[in-house]
Amino acid sequence: PFWGGAGGRARTGVMAETQYDSGEGLNPVWLASMKLRRRKYDECIAICTTILDKNPYDQSVWYLKARALTLKNWIDDTEIEEEGVAEVLLDENATAQMPRPGTSLARPNTQSQAGQPNQGIRPVTSGGRPVTGFARPATGSRPTTGTQSVEGAFKGGRPGTSRPVTSSGRFVRLGTASMLAEPGGPFINVDKLDLRKYAARPALARVLCDYMFYHDHNPKKAVELASLATVAADFQDWWWKERLGKGYYQLGLFRDAEKQFKSSQKSQNMATTVLQLSKIYIRLDQPSAAQQAYEKGAEAFPGETSMLLGQARIHDALNEMAEGVALYKRVLHWDAANVEAIACLASHHFYTDQPEIALRFYRRLLQMGVNNTELWNNLGLCCFYASQYDMTLSCFERALALADDDNMADVWYNVGQVAIGIGDLGLAYQSFKISVSVDSNHAESFNNLGVLELRKGNIEAAKSNFITSSGLAEHTFEPFYNNALLSFKLGDFQESYEQAGKGLQAYPDHSDSQELRKQLRQHFTLL
Numbered sequence: 001p002f003w004g005g006a007g008g009r010a011r012t013g014v015m016a017e018t019q020y021d022s023g024e025g026l027n028p029v030w031l032a033s034m035k036l037r038r039r040k041y042d043e044c045i046a047i048c049t050t051i052l053d054k055n056p057y058d059q060s061v062w063y064l065k066a067r068a069l070t071l072k073n074w075i076d077d078t079e080i081e082e083e084g085v086a087e088v089l090l091d092e093n094a095t096a097q098m099p100r101p102g103t104s105l106a107r108p109n110t111q112s113q114a115g116q117p118n119q120g121i122r123p124v125t126s127g128g129r130p131v132t133g134f135a136r137p138a139t140g141s142r143p144t145t146g147t148q149s150v151e152g153a154f155k156g157g158r159p160g161t162s163r164p165v166t167s168s169g170r171f172v173r174l175g176t177a178s179m180l181a182e183p184g185g186p187f188i189n190v191d192k193l194d195l196r197k198y199a200a201r202p203a204l205a206r207v208l209c210d211y212m213f214y215h216d217h218n219p220k221k222a223v224e225l226a227s228l229a230t231v232a233a234d235f236q237d238w239w240w241k242e243r244l245g246k247g248y249y250q251l252g253l254f255r256d257a258e259k260q261f262k263s264s265q266k267s268q269n270m271a272t273t274v275l276q277l278s279k280i281y282i283r284l285d286q287p288s289a290a291q292q293a294y295e296k297g298a299e300a301f302p303g304e305t306s307m308l309l310g311q312a313r314i315h316d317a318l319n320e321m322a323e324g325v326a327l328y329k330r331v332l333h334w335d336a337a338n339v340e341a342i343a344c345l346a347s348h349h350f351y352t353d354q355p356e357i358a359l360r361f362y363r364r365l366l367q368m369g370v371n372n373t374e375l376w377n378n379l380g381l382c383c384f385y386a387s388q389y390d391m392t393l394s395c396f397e398r399a400l401a402l403a404d405d406d407n408m409a410d411v412w413y414n415v416g417q418v419a420i421g422i423g424d425l426g427l428a429y430q431s432f433k434i435s436v437s438v439d440s441n442h443a444e445s446f447n448n449l450g451v452l453e454l455r456k457g458n459i460e461a462a463k464s465n466f467i468t469s470s471g472l473a474e475h476t477f478e479p480f481y482n483n484a485l486l487s488f489k490l491g492d493f494q495e496s497y498e499q500a501g502k503g504l505q506a507y508p509d510h511s512d513s514q515e516l517r518k519q520l521r522q523h524f525t526l527l
Helices: 005-022 029-035 041-054 059-072 084-088 151-154 174-179 196-197 204-213 219-232 237-250 254-267 270-282 287-300 304-317 321-334 339-351 355-367 371-384 389-402 408-424 423-440 441-458 459-472 478-490 493-506 511-526
Strands: none
Touching: 005 204, 005 339, 029 041, 029 059, 029 151, 029 478, 041 059, 059 204, 151 196, 151 270, 196 204, 219 237, 237 254, 237 270, 254 270, 270 287, 270 304, 287 304, 304 321, 304 339, 321 339, 339 355, 339 371, 371 408, 389 511, 408 423, 408 441, 423 441, 441 459, 441 478, 459 478, 478 511, 493 511
16 A cells, blocks of 8 residues: 555654553653643643552652642742832831932932933832833832832832732741632642751752742741752752741741842852842842942843843832933843833933833834833823824724723823813813723823813812822822912911921922912011
């Protein structure tokens, strides 16, 4: 008979693939390891569970299942995690109660650098930092020194949209939840294990340690195992010292974690160790020490963009925008598809009155496959300020089509801003009304509604909107100044003076507020 041809080979390939996917006739341990390599963790866990039911003492299968459960729950903990209300209010790690501006993350520079937009052009978060082009954890929750209250901590960086968690949710360990998630109870009962026996077997001990960290969220037991394994390795294994530092960090023992990470670096300098050491310095509110750690890491690992991004984030947090922009450009030199660097550079160019250049960066993100509400919203704003009016509304239409309750209010607020720009005050009023109906805590929309109500002659409605806006966002200066100016025109000089003072606390360089207070002081002197 005649053999060969594309048809015969194709049929053979299909049969083999079907047999491979079904697992018929294959060694189940080998199949489980292949499922693990292909990141099909649920299938790997199911196969391992079946084998362990027949032979509970199979170490290779135990290893595979523990690894699959760990990787299924793995998180990148080299990034800064969101700080909870407890961390914000009860933070006792600050080295100075009243640090100088620029030396603490809680006290960023108040003076804008030459050539950089001031607070009147570029909005700020509740922590006093300029808004960057990329949303990342722990950048809007740290309060300004001496101004944080319980109500402010629960509001978060953007009231109503980013309320901080009440505890480190990803580290919460619930025994009942873990037992319900796995049939027959938990896979490994770490409380009953003889950790000394496992510490003498490095391969199994490493898998067990990661299982404790990422699946059980039990850093106390993980630290105990890592301590025993470090002794067994004669204090020479960098990996165990790094895990020991990770455990101390999760337990809140930052200085002990710092010692372990530095010791790990002496044994073997690794990028992940540098990132976690810098994370400790950030939690200790020591940005200069974190910068030095990142700089040493960048020298040791040239081309590692995470070191450059870490430096840029700290410069952003300290309101040193020029240094941050230079670092984002270096990141793009090594990684031309880095979304965070592109977005932050686009935001910088937009706020420095270069919407055409910002538009090119946002178009690059669109070409890379990013498709979300925020990107289309920013594209619409860039098109409007670049005088490409034909594209503006279509971009906002796409943004609204993709929007949900968390970001729809911002889109309608920007539609209102565009409407004011073209002189359509009716559309602007409707847009701000829709914005506050979607998010009742949207302070910026209330402030602009107050301005529009004032143009209509509705003085009481305008004053009510200004008061609402200033109560929702104490870090903004516009509602305080608007309320002060309205009170001044109505003859309520004392209220005007107080509101202007609050506005200057939020933005000390606002010239109009300073001029208003100067006039009021002269008036009080004459009285």
